[in-house]
Amino acid sequence: MSLRLGIDTGGTFTDAVLVDDNKQIVNAEKSLTTRFDLSLGIGDVIAKLPAASLQQVSMVSLSTTLTTNSVVEDLGAPVCVLLPGYSAEQVKQSGLPEILSAQLVVTLEGGHDAVGREHRPLDEARARQAIEKLQGEVSAFAISSMFGTRNSSHENRLKQMVVELTGMPVICGHELASSLGAPRRALTAALNARMVPPIKELIGSVQKNLARHHIEAPLMLVKGDGSLASLENAIEKPIGTVLSGPAASVIGACRLSGLDNAIIADMGGTTTDIAIVSNGQPQLSADGANIGDWKPMVEAVRVNSIGLGGDSEIRFGGHKGLSIGPRRVVPTSLLAHLYPEVVPRLEAQLEGMASARSNRFVMRLENNQALLKQLSPVEFEAWELLSDKPIELDAIVQQDRGYARALAKLKRLGLAIYSGFTPSDAVHVLGINSHWNARAAELSARIWMRQMRFLYGYGKWDSDDFETACREVYNLVTSNIRRLLIEVGLNEFDLAGKSGKAGGIVDTITRMVIGSHESHGRKPLFKLDFASDYPIVAVGAPAASYYKAVADSMFIGLHLPEHADVANAFGAVMGSVIQRAQVTVTQPQHGTFCLFHEDQPKHFENLDAAKREAQQIVARVAQQKALDAGAIDPSVTFEFDDIHVQDEIDGELFLESTVIAIAIGPACDWYSESST
Numbered sequence: 001m002s003l004r005l006g007i008d009t010g011g012t013f014t015d016a017v018l019v020d021d022n023k024q025i026v027n028a029e030k031s032l033t034t035r036f037d038l039s040l041g042i043g044d045v046i047a048k049l050p051a052a053s054l055q056q057v058s059m060v061s062l063s064t065t066l067t068t069n070s071v072v073e074d075l076g077a078p079v080c081v082l083l084p085g086y087s088a089e090q091v092k093q094s095g096l097p098e099i100l101s102a103q104l105v106v107t108l109e110g111g112h113d114a115v116g117r118e119h120r121p122l123d124e125a126r127a128r129q130a131i132e133k134l135q136g137e138v139s140a141f142a143i144s145s146m147f148g149t150r151n152s153s154h155e156n157r158l159k160q161m162v163v164e165l166t167g168m169p170v171i172c173g174h175e176l177a178s179s180l181g182a183p184r185r186a187l188t189a190a191l192n193a194r195m196v197p198p199i200k201e202l203i204g205s206v207q208k209n210l211a212r213h214h215i216e217a218p219l220m221l222v223k224g225d226g227s228l229a230s231l232e233n234a235i236e237k238p239i240g241t242v243l244s245g246p247a248a249s250v251i252g253a254c255r256l257s258g259l260d261n262a263i264i265a266d267m268g269g270t271t272t273d274i275a276i277v278s279n280g281q282p283q284l285s286a287d288g289a290n291i292g293d294w295k296p297m298v299e300a301v302r303v304n305s306i307g308l309g310g311d312s313e314i315r316f317g318g319h320k321g322l323s324i325g326p327r328r329v330v331p332t333s334l335l336a337h338l339y340p341e342v343v344p345r346l347e348a349q350l351e352g353m354a355s356a357r358s359n360r361f362v363m364r365l366e367n368n369q370a371l372l373k374q375l376s377p378v379e380f381e382a383w384e385l386l387s388d389k390p391i392e393l394d395a396i397v398q399q400d401r402g403y404a405r406a407l408a409k410l411k412r413l414g415l416a417i418y419s420g421f422t423p424s425d426a427v428h429v430l431g432i433n434s435h436w437n438a439r440a441a442e443l444s445a446r447i448w449m450r451q452m453r454f455l456y457g458y459g460k461w462d463s464d465d466f467e468t469a470c471r472e473v474y475n476l477v478t479s480n481i482r483r484l485l486i487e488v489g490l491n492e493f494d495l496a497g498k499s500g501k502a503g504g505i506v507d508t509i510t511r512m513v514i515g516s517h518e519s520h521g522r523k524p525l526f527k528l529d530f531a532s533d534y535p536i537v538a539v540g541a542p543a544a545s546y547y548k549a550v551a552d553s554m555f556i557g558l559h560l561p562e563h564a565d566v567a568n569a570f571g572a573v574m575g576s577v578i579q580r581a582q583v584t585v586t587q588p589q590h591g592t593f594c595l596f597h598e599d600q601p602k603h604f605e606n607l608d609a610a611k612r613e614a615q616q617i618v619a620r621v622a623q624q625k626a627l628d629a630g631a632i633d634p635s636v637t638f639e640f641d642d643i644h645v646q647d648e649i650d651g652e653l654f655l656e657s658t659v660i661a662i663a664i665g666p667a668c669d670w671y672s673e674s675s676t
Contacts, residue, residue: 008568012269039205065245077139079193085111085146094183111146142189144173224300227578230630246273252571256561269311310542329420336440360393382406421448539567577631581621618661631665
């Protein structure tokens with residue numbers, strides 16, 4: 001009997017499952033994720049599996065929410081983005097100034113027009129200057145040229161320069177997305193480049209532990225569309241894994257529940273991810289994934305992902321009252337579980353004055369070498385101080401403000417993380433969960449209540465009524481989940497508009513769904529049912545704590561399948577390799593047809609000839625991409641998206657056709673019936 005090993009590395013837990021030839025989980029384990037050194041948590045969870053079974057592993061597949069979390073939390077490695085032909089307004093529209101410092105976003109002369117003609121010559125001299133100047137400050141380079149999908153010559157030349165001058169990772173926009181939309185393509189390229197170091201670290205950590213256990217099976221990664229990719233493919237294009245964890249959870253939840261129609265709700269430490277499955281198939285979002293406030297050009301399972309998880313910080317949100325997330329903190333109950341010595345310090349904080357620094361301990365988070373090289377001597381000393389144990393923020397402020405400022409800098413860079421009061425602490429207080437330190441959760445709740453009351457003037461709880469305060473937090477979490485479910489439902493009808501958010505209508509419909517079943521002494525005027533044929537399948541470690549209350553309040557079905565807490569790891573071994581390629585054929589003037597592929601457009605006088613050539617190109621590219629991604633004997637199918645317009649004089653006119661090839665193949669014989 002051969003076994004498949006599925007591993008999922010999340011923000012809080014790392015999960016591992018062994019799956020047999022009947023696609024049944026035979027072993028499942030969990031360990032805490034060690035973000036500062038991923039190999040520790042991965043090694044711990046693999047070591048919990050039976051040693052004899054590990055020798056039967058014939059395939060290893062990995063999913064992760066770390067890339068999703070980094071986008072939601074606005075974390076990532078520093079990168080340089082080179083933008084030939086972009087205007088200042090287009091740079092602003094891209095959102096790059098919100099995630100990168102100004103000097104790392106470099107606009108250059110260059111770019112092409114809509115039919116692939118050079119707009120201006122590429123300014124290679126300024127590009128060389130920027131590359132040589134910034135190479136020591138960044139982890140990777142991203143390149144996006146105006147109309148780079150219509151003519152990629154400027155992007156290819158800049159990539160060549162980066163490789164020759166630095167040898168560093170570099171990705172071009174046309175390699176990630178073939179659609180028009182320069183600002184979004186630039187953002188996609190930048191996000192991709194930011195993810196190269198963490199994906200490399202993750203893969204290296206897994207490889208190290210597989211070698212330690214003498215597991216020589218091939219290693220694959222789950223992409224955001226639920227398909228599998230080889231290591232080389234994932235390292236070059238890590239943006240493809242940006243919804244890896246959510247995609248794996250959708251596939252795993254479908255298999256575990258056995259349902260063909262369902263709402264898959266995956267709640268982790270950092271995010272809540274909602275996806276719809278109809279007729280056994282998850283929906284794909286061809287125009288890009290919704291991840292927090294961003295929408296990169298990545299074909300992925302259609303998931304709405306928000307910063308709401310068990311580790312989300314509960315904070316004062318101004319006139320809104322309490323807010324949750326998107327920032328992740330270490331739950332105080334978990335902190336004390338790992339370091340029991342913090343409990344006396346929490347007791348001392350409760351006896352002292354209320355402070356914004358209360359409940360705050362600082363721990364290491366990431367180990368990004370590019371960022372560490374930029375630290376001042378004091379900041380690096382502060383980093384070294386975190387190697388042994390967490391540091392109490394209030395105490396360090398009183399002892400050495402220089403170190404305190406350095407720790408704050410580490411936090412802003414994403415190298416360190418604070419502890420705080422979270423939904424996980426609230427459910428420990430309420431007795432719903434008991435995995436970690438309940439005493440620390442109670443102390444954290446009491447300290448947080450004092451902060452809310454004395455620092456922000458919020459809360460009318462009695463001074464000792466911490467359970468009521470925690471119940472309010474619990475209700476806020478379930479309310480946010482209900483709101484997200486309604487929003488996903490409205491998005492099905494495109495009621496969210498261009499922003500991807502349905503706005504105030506969500507709150508109104510949520511109240512209608514709940515109120516439809518409340519009498520208030522009279523029959524309601526509206527009776528509104530939500531998802532009557534789509535039960536919720538809730539997966540993820542915190543899901544069992546919240547989704548019964550959510551489902552009951554919305555009067556919809558709920559499935560909490562066995563092994564729901566390791567659905568991601570199970571889904572990681574259930575996919576096939578799927579690769580897509582597409583080219584565009586347009587008619588810029590009557591009787592002339594342009595096929596856009598690589599450096600120079602090809603011109604045809606006949607539409608059929610242009611489309612035949614397009615078909616040959618995409619078939620070849622898609623099949624090669626599938627082979628490179630690890631597929632065995634991939635098959636190719638085609639899709640055509642034609643656009644015509646009706647002209648009063650000439651009748652129906654052809655404008656544009658997108659020719660798409662889809663190559664699908666198993667990663668090994670076992671996957672032949674597991675195509676997503």
